Amino acid sequence: MIERSYSITELTEMFDVTSRTLRYYEELGLLNPERRGTQRLYHDRDRVRLQLILRGRRLGFGLQEISDMLSLYDADPTEVTQLQAVLQRGDAKLREIEAQIRDLEAVRAELLEVRSRLEKTLAQKQRGERE
Known part of the structure; x- marks a missing residue:
């Protein structure tokens, strides 16, 4: 071929x-x-x-991580070692992403709370100006 x-x-x-x-x-x-x-x-x-x-x-994944995984692919024709390494790194990446999602959800909730308070304050001030 x-x-x-x-x-x-x-x-x-x-x-x-x-x-x-x-x-x-x-x-x-x-x-x-x-x-x-x-x-x-x-x-x-x-x-x-x-x-x-x-x-x-x-x-x-960073380029060094990718390089490490490709090296495993080259070293093990059965691909077992590479697959195990990719699973482990993938699981670690998932944990990292899940933590980032939790952090982002907390920031979102805080921003929504601040926005709500600001809207209430603005509405009160606008009512006060009309009176």
């Missing part, structure tokens, strides 16, 4: 990222395209890795 290769332009269009982003991921060692002179050729492995990187970023 012949492996498909992709130009930097094809991957940027496919994933709606900039060429600078791809070069940055390459600089960090997250992607490793084949070099032919000044041209970069990305293969299916790079495409899948980019997809995983972008998914990890959307889920709130």
